[in-house]
Amino acid sequence: MSERADLPAEVQSWLGQRRYELEGEFDVERGYIFTTCSSVQNGNPIFWDDKAAAEITGGPIAPPAMISVWFRPHHWAPGRTEQALPLQVHFDLKRALDVPEAVMSDNTVTFGEPVRPGDRLRTWQVLRNVSTPKKTKLGTGHFWDIDVEYVNQRGEWVGTESYTGFGYRRD
């Protein structure tokens, strides 16, 4: 990887690296699946009807859009003193690049193998790219691309969330 004079060495070292790898705090379970479907009035039979699920999806599955739900920490847990921040790489970049403001401009979620009740998923974050300094109407800073990868307990890819953020300082 070529050196980037505009980026701190710390940030350069993060490019393409797996960081913050962790396992979900609990197994994928149907209660949350039903509650999510209820919240958006989603009557798709593959989530509600075991016969339909057996016929169409080979058994019950979770709505693919729930992929990140399985990693949000409990609001409280015994012994926990700090709340983990989702998308920690984003916050690391704000600190390392000394940009106090940041916005997310695009979010793409790609879905792989279906997630099923009983699965225990793993995730990690990868910084894919940091732009050279850019000036926008918000201020001056960098665009960055972060992928959050998800696999199941068999190592099968189940999804990727890709975020584009812009961290900046007001001009």
Add this chain to the structure above:
Amino acid sequence: MAYRTVTADRVEAGDALPELAIDVKPVDIVLGAMASRDWRPQHHDYKFATERNGVRDIFMNTPNLAAWFERYVTDWTGPYGRVGWIRFRMKDSVFPGETMVFKGAVKAVDRDARGCAWAELELELTSGGRVTTVCTARVAIPAAEGDNPWKRRGEDWKPRAAA
């Protein structure tokens, strides 16, 4: 049992998806946030949302918006529709007391190298008459009756988004 099924041989670019209108109540915002394990106060605490965030009410969180779009897409495809990817850009928030309206159209229908049929959709959510989210989704649909995208695994399932 027969389910509503959209097949690629009966879909073409320009086809419109049926509109979906939902009157948003406070419970929809709070239920959506809790279902997606999002405990941030702007999604359930009116005082925090209005005094700290400076918005007019609690508002819908992003993961729940994604779930609404997923539901909208598969309402159209039927249960054999399998979303490959979804990309969205938020422009404004959805507040209680508004009516959300989902609209969409088929942008393209194609098949990949593995024979999987795909419909690419352009979607838009308005709430209270404002465009709040624009979205593109690529959903695998049966090529014809009897096909089932959910049976695709490994090399036969290639949903990666275009750059």
